[in-house]
Amino acid sequence: MNGTRPAKTRRRYVVFHVTSDGEFEYEEVSQSIWDMLLRLFGELGVSLMDLRLMEYDEQSGFGILRCTHKTVDAVHAGVSMISNIEGTPVLIDVKKITGSLRKARKVIGELKKQAT
């Protein structure tokens, strides 16, 4: 041990909204995101993203995607390029990028309030 700690991964939380005529389950949204990012950036690229769909609300269409701060732009572009889920046309719009999950949840709460 030389006394230095490994650098902590700085994470980002991407708040997104799915607009569509249909409703989708967590698994379907997660699969679409993984598929698109794998096709665009390959296995090596995605392995660096520390990617995880933290949560997705089927009814409101809001979701939170986790990635690293270095790959957030690539994730944003990839998510924006998804044009359908299970053959149903969708528009996935990134609403905000935050540094904590708590803040991301707060943002979703505010956006839901605005919508009602």
Added chain:
Amino acid sequence: MQGARLNRRLKFVETHVHLSSVFSKERFLKLASKLGFSVIFATDRVEGVGEVEVLLRVNLEGGNLAQMKRALGRVRGKGDVVAAPCINREVATWAARNPDIDVIYFPSLDHYKCMDKSLVRLSHEGRTAIELSLTPLFEREGTKRMQAFSILRRAATVLLEEGAVFFITREPKGEYELRSPESLIAIARLLGVPREGAVRALSSYPLLILKWRGYEGIQREVTPEG
């Protein structure tokens, strides 16, 4: 916060919307407004909804230069923005230097072979913008999308090197094909377009073209970037 939100004072423009194929135009315009667009160049005349101003974009039609010239004669003064497709080198050169044409665009990826530094310089002299459509990236998959990335990246490099006035569009034909300005910027960055350049292509350049044409409707409120 990373991927900082865009300056709210900026007016973003979706420069190529096919409203004829949109089921509910009102819903489309509301969604466009929600996503952050203030102005839309649409291929059909409709009234704006809410905060979205809709300007009529006329795309010239024709199979050769003579037909394009006739088409321009017919539409002159009828649209807010006149666009010409670069179907071949001859038409591209004519359209780029023609002061009556506001935008030149490439109907398919094959047509990007017309684009080089000399065309960009001509468009600069003719005060004509060049449109970079991101549509092929959405419509293709696998090796074909790879090819689209390569062609569009090459085109973007020429535009940036020559300091061209250019637009970035998703060319939506329906509401689910719309993408927010922030999303278009993120995708443009995959093509090597820096963030500032992409913001200009979606905001100040379309408004600059309108200013060159003497359009006053939006200009009164224009807040130039930075």
